[in-house]
Amino acid sequence: METPLQSHYRQHRYAVLPQILQAGEIDCLRAALLRHFATSGRPVGLGLHQPNAAVAIPELAWLYAHPGILAALRDLSGGRQPVFTGNSDAHKDMLSWWHKDTSEGSGGCFRGDWTAWPDCSVIRVGVYLQDHPTRDGLSVRLGSQHHRALDQGAVRHVSTSRGDIVLFDVRLTHAGQFADGLEAPLLKAAGRSWLTKPATRLRTAYSHLRRRVEKLSIFFTYGSDAADTQEYCDFELAARHRRASPAGPLPDALLEALLRENVAVPRG
Numbered sequence: 001m002e003t004p005l006q007s008h009y010r011q012h013r014y015a016v017l018p019q020i021l022q023a024g025e026i027d028c029l030r031a032a033l034l035r036h037f038a039t040s041g042r043p044v045g046l047g048l049h050q051p052n053a054a055v056a057i058p059e060l061a062w063l064y065a066h067p068g069i070l071a072a073l074r075d076l077s078g079g080r081q082p083v084f085t086g087n088s089d090a091h092k093d094m095l096s097w098w099h100k101d102t103s104e105g106s107g108g109c110f111r112g113d114w115t116a117w118p119d120c121s122v123i124r125v126g127v128y129l130q131d132h133p134t135r136d137g138l139s140v141r142l143g144s145q146h147h148r149a150l151d152q153g154a155v156r157h158v159s160t161s162r163g164d165i166v167l168f169d170v171r172l173t174h175a176g177q178f179a180d181g182l183e184a185p186l187l188k189a190a191g192r193s194w195l196t197k198p199a200t201r202l203r204t205a206y207s208h209l210r211r212r213v214e215k216l217s218i219f220f221t222y223g224s225d226a227a228d229t230q231e232y233c234d235f236e237l238a239a240r241h242r243r244a245s246p247a248g249p250l251p252d253a254l255l256e257a258l259l260r261e262n263v264a265v266p267r268g
Contacts, residue, residue, distance in 0.1 A: 005075050013145050014138075014158065014168035015076075020068040021127070021163045030129050032059040033216045037092040043196045046179075046187055046203040047094030052240075053218065054088040058251045064088070064220055065257035069125060069165055076167070077121060077224040083264045085122070085233050086250065088220035093207060095187055096176030098141070098150040101221070109235035110228060114171055115146045121226040126166035129216040133159050136177040136215065138166055144173035170221065170232075177215065182206060225264070233266040 002010070009015045021029075036057050041048030050056050054064060063069075064084060073082045101124050103109045114120065128137050137160050141153030150173050158166060168174060179187045183203055190199040223229025250265065258265055 003075055005072060009076055009167065012140075012142060013172045014140055014166065015072075016158060016160060017068065017072050017165040017167065018161070019163040020066065020072075020165045023163070025063075026129055026162050029060070029063065029127070029218065030214075030216055032057060033090055033092060033129070033218070034214065036090070041090075041092065043190070043200045045094040045096060046183060046190055046200050047215075048092040049094060050090040052088065053090040054086060054220065054250055054254060055248050057090060058253065060088075060090070060218065061251055061254035061257055063127065063218065064254060065261045065263060067261065070261055070263065072165070072167060073123065073125075073222050073224075076123065080224040080226075081262060081264050083223045083225065083229050083233070083266065084258055085221045085223055085229070085236055085266065087232075087236050088218070091176075091215075091217045091219075093204070093212075093215050094176065094217075095179045095183060095203075097178070098173055098175045100144075100150070100173055101170040103235065103239070104148070106239065107235075109170075109232045111231055114228075115148060117145075117171075117228070120145065120169050120171055121229050122170045122221060122223045122232045124168050124170050125220050125222060126168065127218040128160050128164070128166070129162065129218075130213055131161050133161070138168075139175050140168065141173040145169050145171035147173075176217070230266075237266065 005015055036050065037048045041050045053060060070082055126138060135157065138158040140156055140158060142156055144153035147153065153173060160166060186199045186203050189195045223232060255265065
């Protein structure tokens with residue numbers, strides 16, 4: 001018999017886990033990200049992006065092994081051992097656009113026609129560190145896991161509060177905060193490398209004038225003992241080897257935390 005979480009996820013390919021993180025945990029994560037982004041991060045989407053956050057921001061180690069998150073992942077997989085793929089990102093004040101997390105622009109992380117799969121064991125975990133009751137958080141296109149085109153599927157905004165965790169199928173078309181009328185030309189200008197930094201600074205000044213709270217989020221990817229998870233992990237490992245600056249090993253504190261929670265980590 002399906003659990004309520006399994007039923008909702010099967011129908012919609014996303015689910016919200018309410019109040020998994022406590023106030024102190026959220027404050028800890030916000031402080032760690034603000035310290036990091038004060039001196040680090042790549043300008044993307046008129047904000048800052050930190051790829052490979054599990055290595056670049058060691059203070060996040062405990063989050064990837066959070067018992068509440070792992071319990072939900074085990075529920076969705078029918079009790080199979082969770083696999084931490086190593087993929088992780090942190091964002092500050094980034095604008096977004098419709099996309100999938102299947103890396104189609106880099107050749108794709110899956111072999112074969114994933115649009116025909118009835119299920120996928122690779123799940124993206126999203127952590128928004130502020131409230132998003134009506135906008136600027138996660139939006140998804142329902143049913144889009146069966147389409148490669150990014151304009152397919154009815155749009156639904158996913159309402160979240162501080163402390164909530166979002167789980168979604170990596171094949172699902174989704175987006176974060178869209179550009180408003182003043183940000184859209186800045187975002188277009190930032191597509192030219194020599195304008196990226198000045199456009200980002202202008203958008204930061206605009207956000208300060210609007211008295212916006214810094215928007216911080218963390219995303220990471222889990223799977224279970226299944227063929228599609230192995231394909232995803234193989235793709236991630238190959239992508240790291242292709243980069244000019246290969247990622248370092250996962251921090252010892254993270255590996256120890258994952259081991260305590262019986263989480264598998266791919267070799268390499």
